[in-house]
Amino acid sequence: MGAVISVLSLGGCGAFSNLSYVGHAPPMTPITNPTQAATWRPVSMPMPPLRDVPSAPDSLWRRGARAFFKDQRASRVGDIITITVNINDAATLKDQTTLGRTGSESMGVPNLFGLESLIPRVLGKGVNPSSLVSVSGAGNSTGTGQIQRNESVTLSLAGEITQVLPNGNFVVVARQEMRVNNELRVLTVSGICRPQDIASNNIVQANQLAEARISYGGRGLISGQQSPRVGQQILDDIVPF
Numbered sequence: 001m002g003a004v005i006s007v008l009s010l011g012g013c014g015a016f017s018n019l020s021y022v023g024h025a026p027p028m029t030p031i032t033n034p035t036q037a038a039t040w041r042p043v044s045m046p047m048p049p050l051r052d053v054p055s056a057p058d059s060l061w062r063r064g065a066r067a068f069f070k071d072q073r074a075s076r077v078g079d080i081i082t083i084t085v086n087i088n089d090a091a092t093l094k095d096q097t098t099l100g101r102t103g104s105e106s107m108g109v110p111n112l113f114g115l116e117s118l119i120p121r122v123l124g125k126g127v128n129p130s131s132l133v134s135v136s137g138a139g140n141s142t143g144t145g146q147i148q149r150n151e152s153v154t155l156s157l158a159g160e161i162t163q164v165l166p167n168g169n170f171v172v173v174a175r176q177e178m179r180v181n182n183e184l185r186v187l188t189v190s191g192i193c194r195p196q197d198i199a200s201n202n203i204v205q206a207n208q209l210a211e212a213r214i215s216y217g218g219r220g221l222i223s224g225q226q227s228p229r230v231g232q233q234i235l236d237d238i239v240p241f
Helices: 002-019 115-123 221-226 228-240
Strands: 080-107 132-164 169-180 184-195 204-205 209-221
Touching: 080 169, 132 184, 132 209, 184 221, 221 228
Parallel strands: 080 204
Antiparallel strands: 080 132, 132 169, 169 184, 184 209
8 A cells, every 4th residue: 555655645746746837838947056056065076195385485386377468268167168969979789699509318228237128018019228318408598689879968058067086176066047938948067177178268178077977958848748758667677478
């Protein structure tokens, strides 16, 4: 009974969330501090040992500077940065396996201390002691699999530096929401980049992000129709046939 209630509750949650914006477009998420989100966690990565930097008060150059004048590139928490995503992947995998096996075994008792003549008396006159047991087997297995995938994603969105790691690398997070009619598209990109990978116009490529996480999804009428029902998803996972 408890399992049934849980299933109904899951289905109800999805239904009620859709009912909340029946007749109008799904609402956008208000602008918030990304570090205050419930799913945000500080990033911890392996770091080199810290070194004491000698002070040079009379020097015209400071550690990490790239020019005599102030560097205008993003370098502090809260600075705006633009992330460009350009993915054009294609992969084709094709596997074919064929297995075959044939075996046969035969066994008899032509001579057994002169007792082989007793076997026909016990098992019948038609039994030949020299060929009592004969076993044969044959197996054949054939498998074919093919995977073909083509993905193309091109987008550019602005984000901000949410954390500066001890080694100087930046944790960047970019999020954008776009509503078209009754469909809300949500774009999210996050990862770790090096300061030198940021161009002079504050643009960094997604292929330069370590631990990159790229999400392109949304919610609305179209997304709801494309997703299977909650009950169908549960049955697909638990039904063994």
